[in-house]
Amino acid sequence: KQEVTQIPAALSVPEGENLVLNCSFTDSAIYNLQWFRQDPGKGLTSLLLIQSSQREQTSGRLNASLDKSSGRSTLYIAASQPGDSATYLCAALTYNNNDMRFGAGTRLTVKP
Amino acid sequence: DVKVTQSSRYLVKRTGEKVFLECVQDMDHENMFWYRQDPGLGLRLIYFSYDVKMKEKGDIPEGYSVSREKKERFSLILESASTNQTSMYLCASSWVTGQGFDEQFFGPGTRLTVL
Numbered sequence A: 001k002q003e004v005t006q007i008p009a010a011l012s013v014p015e016g017e018n019l020v021l022n023c024s025f026t027d028s029a030i031y032n033l034q035w036f037r038q039d040p041g042k043g044l045t046s047l048l049l050i051q052s053s054q055r056e057q058t059s060g061r062l063n064a065s066l067d068k069s070s071g072r073s074t075l076y077i078a079a080s081q082p083g084d085s086a087t088y089l090c091a092a093l094t095y096n097n098n099d100m101r102f103g104a105g106t107r108l109t110v111k112p
Numbered sequence B: 001d002v003k004v005t006q007s008s009r010y011l012v013k014r015t016g017e018k019v020f021l022e023c024v025q026d027m028d029h030e031n032m033f034w035y036r037q038d039p040g041l042g043l044r045l046i047y048f049s050y051d052v053k054m055k056e057k058g059d060i061p062e063g064y065s066v067s068r069e070k071k072e073r074f075s076l077i078l079e080s081a082s083t084n085q086t087s088m089y090l091c092a093s094s095w096v097t098g099q100g101f102d103e104q105f106f107g108p109g110t111r112l113t114v115l
Helices: none
Strands: A010-014 A019-025 A030-038 A044-051 A056-059 A062-067 A072-077 A086-094 A099-102 A106-111 B004-006 B010-013 B019-025 B031-038 B042-051 B054-057 B064-070 B073-078 B087-094 B110-114
Touching: A010 A019, A019 A030, A019 A086, A019 A106, A030 A062, A030 A072, A044 A056, A044 A062, A044 A072, A072 A086, A086 B042, A099 B042, B004 B087, B010 B019, B019 B031, B019 B087, B019 B110, B031 B064, B031 B073, B042 B064, B042 B073, B054 B064, B073 B087
Parallel strands: A010 A106, B010 B110
Antiparallel strands: A019 A072, A030 A044, A030 A086, A056 A062, A062 A072, A086 A099, A086 A106, B004 B019, B019 B073, B031 B042, B031 B087, B042 B054, B064 B073, B087 B110
């Protein structure tokens, strides 16, 4: 059964810093991997979706990479801003069983 | 833009009440999902539906049922609410692809408290 891990659980950085959030998965037979942002008490907002055939996806200051062989995905945030403060979750969809597993999330705080 | 709406942002019910949570999506997605999110346990799938009147159990279906009479609407039903069903409930939808689910889009969530 797929397990998805996000480390660290919480991260605090000063404004302007570039940062990397990590996502690890145990079963490399994934169909896609999706990154989400969640603000307190709110739903999930889709940030980036990487298909298994892709290595990375970019949207504005965000760049997500995927390395299936090592079971890892990273979300790179450039020039962080206080408005980036939120919890970031990754989710991996495994082939053949439509099993989508979520990580527990990394709570990011960007200090002005 | 894809829009997924949920009928209530906050809901307070009594133990034993029957509770209906409604979700509507406007993108003609085939798949719809109900999750619950609890601190320390993350998101867990309750049920999903891949077509009208079709449903599949997720990880934690006990105590819940679902209904999908129309493609755009997916309802979660708590037959007899209990305090351990106090949680944040999240609905999502996606297109279906050849291999499975495509990008999932989430609603704003319903915070349910059962007293």
